[in-house]
Amino acid sequence: MRVIGLMSGTSYDAIEAAAADLTLEGDTLVLRPLGALSLPYPEELRGCIEAVLPPAATTAEAVCRLDTGIGQAFAEAAVRADGELCSGTADLVVSHGQTVHHWVEDGAVRGTLQLGQPAWIAEATGLPVVSDLRSRDVAAGGQGAPLVSIVDTLLLRARPGVSAALNLGGIANVTVVAPGADPVAFDTGPANALIDAAVRHFTQGARDYDADGRGAARGRVRPGLLARLLDEPYYRRPAPKTTGKELFHLAYLKDALAAQPVPEPDDVLATLTRLTAVTVADACRAHDVTELVVSGGGARNPVLMRMLGEELADVRLLPSDSLGLPSTAKEALAFAVLGFLTVHGLPATVPSCTGARHPSLLGSITPGRTPLRLPEPAAVPPRRLRISDATRRP
Numbered sequence: 001m002r003v004i005g006l007m008s009g010t011s012y013d014a015i016e017a018a019a020a021d022l023t024l025e026g027d028t029l030v031l032r033p034l035g036a037l038s039l040p041y042p043e044e045l046r047g048c049i050e051a052v053l054p055p056a057a058t059t060a061e062a063v064c065r066l067d068t069g070i071g072q073a074f075a076e077a078a079v080r081a082d083g084e085l086c087s088g089t090a091d092l093v094v095s096h097g098q099t100v101h102h103w104v105e106d107g108a109v110r111g112t113l114q115l116g117q118p119a120w121i122a123e124a125t126g127l128p129v130v131s132d133l134r135s136r137d138v139a140a141g142g143q144g145a146p147l148v149s150i151v152d153t154l155l156l157r158a159r160p161g162v163s164a165a166l167n168l169g170g171i172a173n174v175t176v177v178a179p180g181a182d183p184v185a186f187d188t189g190p191a192n193a194l195i196d197a198a199v200r201h202f203t204q205g206a207r208d209y210d211a212d213g214r215g216a217a218r219g220r221v222r223p224g225l226l227a228r229l230l231d232e233p234y235y236r237r238p239a240p241k242t243t244g245k246e247l248f249h250l251a252y253l254k255d256a257l258a259a260q261p262v263p264e265p266d267d268v269l270a271t272l273t274r275l276t277a278v279t280v281a282d283a284c285r286a287h288d289v290t291e292l293v294v295s296g297g298g299a300r301n302p303v304l305m306r307m308l309g310e311e312l313a314d315v316r317l318l319p320s321d322s323l324g325l326p327s328t329a330k331e332a333l334a335f336a337v338l339g340f341l342t343v344h345g346l347p348a349t350v351p352s353c354t355g356a357r358h359p360s361l362l363g364s365i366t367p368g369r370t371p372l373r374l375p376e377p378a379a380v381p382p383r384r385l386r387i388s389d390a391t392r393r394p
């Protein structure tokens with residue numbers, strides 16, 4: 001089955017679209033990547049997303065407009081992916097949509113809201129769409145995240161030692177796969193969320209991120225500010241746990257900065273970059289990780305990667321590209337897998353990772369141009385994921 005995955009994370013910078021051929025061979029899921037596209041959000045839409053995010057208040061009208069605007073942008077990405085990556089032969093679109101609220105209370109997730117009305121995608125492509133993938137896990141008592149954990153688990157299970165996958169988006173999440181133990185997955189805290197917020201603040205919105213970590217490279221880590229930031233109770237909570245920009249936003253950073261003499265902007269960036277490295281490293285050490293497979297936009301920040309290497313001197317760091325999954329397309333490919341599992345009648349969650357009571361069949365399905373015809377439910381769930389045609393292997 002030829003599947004397009006569409007993803008935009010908490011950084012709401014761009015829609016990542018990736019296509020893959022997926023086949024079940026016994027208990028092996030085979031994924032052949034067909035390429036990926038990154039479509040930056042139109043500036044106006046970005047502004048609208050920013051305007052509804054916490055701690056801002058919003059209206060039903062703004063949410064409705066955004067649901068339409070994001071749905072149309074995702075539809076455009078799907079059309080392009082079908083044309084440019086699949087020569088018009090895609091069978092299914094899987095859309096994560098854009099998270100606008102992840103409602104956490106006392107460590108429990110009560111709800112999660114992704115916008116991007118799938119009807120626009122079905123209308124534009126004529127293809128069936130799987131969307132709203134997180135809610136079912138929340139209804140089953142889970143965090144609704146990190147959903148990529150099933151893909152990480154299938155991919156890393158056969159690797160030696162304690163292997164972990166790390167995605168550095170707005171938020172950082174890890175999946176730890178140790179031999180003989182249930183996998184665990186959780187958000188470690190911010191990856192780029194606070195760095196991006198600081199850059200936008202210090203440049204009055206002229207820039208969105210610390211390109212190539214240049215600001216952080218010029219700055220010095222301020223131990224007082226770092227200690228203040230590390231005092232965040234979230235880091236000490238046990239897994240499973242998830243977080244979002246409901247916690248790690250500009251007002252949160254301003255609060256921390258108010259507690260001391262305000263450092264130079266570059267020092268703030270250096271300190272925030274170190275914060276990400278330290279919190280990820282602490283999480284990895286707590287789980288005796290020996291190998292860390294890194295993906296997401298943060299993998300392109302050389303200062304963050306250097307700091308991570310310093311904090312985890314005994315851990316082997318490698319990009320997900322070296323396992324055949326391009327690091328910026330990994331999450332989009334993972335969502336393609338989730339939707340593929342859904343239409344094959346297979347649960348797509350790992351309860352030990354999301355904290356749910358049981359594995360769940362995920363998502364809502366919107367029919368395409370023709371009546372919905374689902375494949376026969378698969379006889380056995382996959383035990384491993386093989387990436388075919390991977391160009392490089394470690």
Ligand SMILES: Nc1ncnc2c1ncn2[C@@H]1O[C@H](COP(=O)(O)OP(=O)(O)O)[C@@H](O)[C@H]1O
Pocket residue numbers: 008009010011012013014168169170171192195196208209210211212213295296297298300301302
């Ligand atoms: N060259 C780069 N240098 C520094 N940071 C980068 C670079 N490229 C991407 N990033 C960071 O990655 C973020 C986007 O990563 P992404 O994986 O798309 O996150 P999300 O899933 O939250 O959208 C950007 O906001 C930026 O902070």
Ligand SMILES: [Mg+2]
Pocket residue numbers: 008009010011012013014297
């Ligand atoms: Mg992104």
